[in-house]
Structure formats: C-alpha cells, structure tokens
Amino acid sequence: MSTEVRVPTLGESVSEATVATWFKQPGDTVAVDEMLCELETDKVTVEVPSPVAGTLSEIVAAEGETVGVDALLAQISEGDAAPAPAAKKEEPKAAAAPAPAAASKDVEDAPSAKKLMAENNLSDVEGTGKDGRVMKGDVLNALSSSTPATSSAPRAPVAADQASREERVKMTRLRQTIAKRLKESQNTAAMLTTYNEVDMTEVMSLRNEYKDLFLKKHGVKLGFMSFFTKACIHALNEVPEVNAEIDGTDVVYKNYVNMGIAAGTPTGLVVPVLKDADQMSFAGIEKAIGEMGGKARDGKLSMADMQGGTFTISNGGVYGSLMSSPILNPPQSGILGMHKIQDRPMAINGEVVIRPMMYLALSYDHRIVDGKGAVTFLVRVKEALEDPRRLLMDL
Structure with a gap:
C-alpha cells in the first residue's frame, strides 16, 4: 500500500513554498511523525512529517523546487515493505560504518x-x-x-x-520576500521620517530600582521594550491615524494595538506580533517578547505569530545604531525606530549635565498621517519615557 505525502496548508495568503531540504532519501525507513523534509515559505520554515510508518519509495519534488499547496511531495510504501531497505544496507559493511554517527x-x-x-x-x-x-x-x-x-x-x-x-x-524565499515588501513599501507609501530624542534617565532609574522585585514576582526581567511598547500604545490612543491603514479609498482605524517587534535572525528580519498589546501589563509584555524572541531565534515562529500587526517597533540600538530611518511594514502606517543609548552633554535648567540620550525615529505614511500627528505622536512617546509616571496616570 502506498501513501502520498503532500504539501500541507501553508497559512493565510501563502500559496507556494520551496523544498529546502530532504532529510530522508528513497529506500529509507521512516516512522510516524518523523520529519521528511523542510519547506521554506515567504515567511517561515514548515516541517513535513511522515503520516505513516514505512519506506520512502519516491521523492517527487526535489530540493529547490517550488511547490503549491497540496502538491505531491513523495510516496511512502507501508506494511511489510518497510524493513526491506534495512536488509539491503547491511550487505556493504564499510558503507554501514558511518550510520551510528548519523543516527546520533x-x-x-x-x-x-x-x-x-x-x-x-x-x-x-x-x-x-x-x-x-x-x-x-x-x-x-x-x-x-x-x-x-x-x-x-x-x-x-x-x-x-x-x-x-x-x-x-x-536568495532564500524569506530574503526575497523581505526585499520585495520593503521595496513595495517605498514605492507605495508616501514615507516620511521625523526625529526626536529622549532622556532615558528616569526609565533607567525606575528599571534599576524595581528590576530585582520585578524578576522575583513575575519570573521575567524588566527590559526597556515594555516601556517603549507602553509609551507607543499611549501615543497611539491620542493619534489613532498612526495605528490605521489604507484599504483602497478607505481608512481603517484599529481600536486595538497589535504591536510588531522587529527581530533579527540568522535567516533574516522577522516581525512577531504581540496581539492586543494594549491589554497587557508590563510583565505580560516582557513575557510575550521573551517568548516570541525565543521562537524567532529557534525558527519556530508560525505565520499566525507574524500576522495582524498594526504598528511596529524596531530596535537598531542593540547593534549599535545611533540613528536610522526605519522602513514601514505595510500595510501599517507607522514604525518607531529605537537607537543606542549614549551619554551626551545636555543643557538642563541652564547647566550642562551628562545624560543618557536616545534618538527616536518615526517613519510614517504621509498619505494618512499628517506632519502634526506624527510629531505629536513622537512627543507623547518622549514625554511618557522621560516621566514614566504619566503611563500610570494615563496622561
């Protein structure tokens, strides 16, 4: 009896994939749910397990081949035929020697x-x-x-x-998609960037004061991203057009915030999304960011993890960037760029003092967001970070 192995459902808006790697070859025995091959889609890597136990009798789609949803990948022979390849492999003793290393x-x-x-x-x-x-x-x-x-x-x-x-x-399909979407963003949106700077003194002080208690109670470290996420949510409530998108001749305003957090991985940039981030606490945000970051590093992000974002934060500061202009993640209308915290001399109350400063950049779609709204958004983020108590008071 022969069983077909077909391309699984790849997710919303994904219709094809590339066969990246075959982990089994014709004649190899396979167990139920043992990984047969890996498919690379526009967004994530999809593993294809064996639906039955038996022998891989034929590979239909070779590595590098583009396949559609439900396309035939391979054939597996079930039943008594399964042990046959193992008997054949026992004959050449020298060839069988490396097998234990591979099996380990x-x-x-x-x-x-x-x-x-x-x-x-x-x-x-x-x-x-x-x-x-x-x-x-x-x-x-x-x-x-x-x-x-x-x-x-x-x-x-x-x-x-x-x-x-x-x-x-x-190029991998992920890299091709990144290139295509970024270029489409530049060609479609009337993209503009406005800048400001934020004094990180109060956030750093608050974080240092409560980080040990925060870790003890919530089991997760208190980082800067939760402050920036909360500050952006605060600003988006005041300037809702930054959290909206254009659909044809309509403007779609979102009464929720799905926060995209851009993350670099060995295979390229991905943007996992914190769904309903406006309903999360500081601890909830930090836990969600940690979980998504771990998935991104391990290649375990699903397509659902990266869909539905309404606004994005990109932290180039972790790589040492002092200033940059982030590119919009369509169809979103705004993206905030964080940068390196650097001590700089600042004039405070008529005196020159050294303060930990960060440049902020907001890239926005000028078709929907006016300059006044963009500047107001960035000022509200700055105010919330320079006086974190405003977040608690919703001011």
Whole structure:
C-alpha cells in the first residue's frame, strides 16, 4: 500500500513554498511523525512529517523546487515493505560504518550551515537552533573563534579565492520576500521620517530600582521594550491615524494595538506580533517578547505569530545604531525606530549635565498621517519615557 505525502496548508495568503531540504532519501525507513523534509515559505520554515510508518519509495519534488499547496511531495510504501531497505544496507559493511554517527543526531542542520562547514572542514559545531540544529551563525561563530588557533587554516580560503572570486547563491524565499515588501513599501507609501530624542534617565532609574522585585514576582526581567511598547500604545490612543491603514479609498482605524517587534535572525528580519498589546501589563509584555524572541531565534515562529500587526517597533540600538530611518511594514502606517543609548552633554535648567540620550525615529505614511500627528505622536512617546509616571496616570 502506498501513501502520498503532500504539501500541507501553508497559512493565510501563502500559496507556494520551496523544498529546502530532504532529510530522508528513497529506500529509507521512516516512522510516524518523523520529519521528511523542510519547506521554506515567504515567511517561515514548515516541517513535513511522515503520516505513516514505512519506506520512502519516491521523492517527487526535489530540493529547490517550488511547490503549491497540496502538491505531491513523495510516496511512502507501508506494511511489510518497510524493513526491506534495512536488509539491503547491511550487505556493504564499510558503507554501514558511518550510520551510528548519523543516527546520533536526529535533526538536520541548516543547509547554509552544512555548506559552510564543508567548505571549511568543520565538524562538531554546537547548534543553537531548534532541537540543537546548527545554524549558519553558529558556524560563523565557530570560524571566528577557531581562526587564531590554527596557523594553516587561511590557506584553503586563499586557494578557493584564486579559483573563483565570486559566489552566486540563490536568495532564500524569506530574503526575497523581505526585499520585495520593503521595496513595495517605498514605492507605495508616501514615507516620511521625523526625529526626536529622549532622556532615558528616569526609565533607567525606575528599571534599576524595581528590576530585582520585578524578576522575583513575575519570573521575567524588566527590559526597556515594555516601556517603549507602553509609551507607543499611549501615543497611539491620542493619534489613532498612526495605528490605521489604507484599504483602497478607505481608512481603517484599529481600536486595538497589535504591536510588531522587529527581530533579527540568522535567516533574516522577522516581525512577531504581540496581539492586543494594549491589554497587557508590563510583565505580560516582557513575557510575550521573551517568548516570541525565543521562537524567532529557534525558527519556530508560525505565520499566525507574524500576522495582524498594526504598528511596529524596531530596535537598531542593540547593534549599535545611533540613528536610522526605519522602513514601514505595510500595510501599517507607522514604525518607531529605537537607537543606542549614549551619554551626551545636555543643557538642563541652564547647566550642562551628562545624560543618557536616545534618538527616536518615526517613519510614517504621509498619505494618512499628517506632519502634526506624527510629531505629536513622537512627543507623547518622549514625554511618557522621560516621566514614566504619566503611563500610570494615563496622561
């Protein structure tokens, strides 16, 4: 009896995927729910498990092939045929020797990581991805840490460089989608950016004062993102057009806030969404951000985790950025850019004092948000952060 393995439902607005990696080959035995292959969509990576136990008899869609929803991926033979390939593999003793090493690792490393490890003769790289999977960033970290220890290591890259000074690598579907959406955003929206700066003294003082009690009670660290999320929600209530979107000739105002928190991952930028963030406490926001951040790093974000955002916060400060102009995440009409906190001399009450300052940038769609509304929004964020008590008083 033969069972078909087909492309699962990929989620709202996603109609096709690319076959990224096959973890099994024809003739291999498979167990129920054992991972057969990995599909790469515009937004996330989707794992395809085996629906039955048996033998993988045929792979229909090869790696790199684009497939639609419900397309045929492979065929699995069930029943008595399942043990047959195992008997065949026992004949060549030498070929069977590496099997225990392969079996000891039940997850497949990222294709980009495997390629990089092969090029640099690396093995035993510790993985930080899902289920211990080795990601490209893990290999890069291993290379950077091992370079000083081996004097002969640079020879191989030199030889490779002489053979070819360029390398052409197909963009992942996620990277293609990022490029397409960002360019569409620039081409569609009348995007403009306004700037301000915020004195972080009070937020930093409040955080230092209560961080230990906060951690003890809620089991999560008190970070800056919850303050910025709360400040943005406060400002969005006063300037609702920043939380709206254009749909044809209509403006759709949202009476809720689904806060997108941009996060960098080894495969590209993703924006997980905190649903109904306006109903969350500081602790709830910090827990949700921690959970989404962990999912992003491990490649476990679902499409539902990244849909429905009404406003986005992007923190370039974690990478050392002092100032930038963030690009809108369509169809949203606003995105706040956070930056590095840096001590600067400021004139306070006629005296020059050193204060921890951060530049803020609000990029907005000028088709729906006027300059007055954008500036007002940013001023309200600044006021809330420089006097966090305003958040408690809803002022």
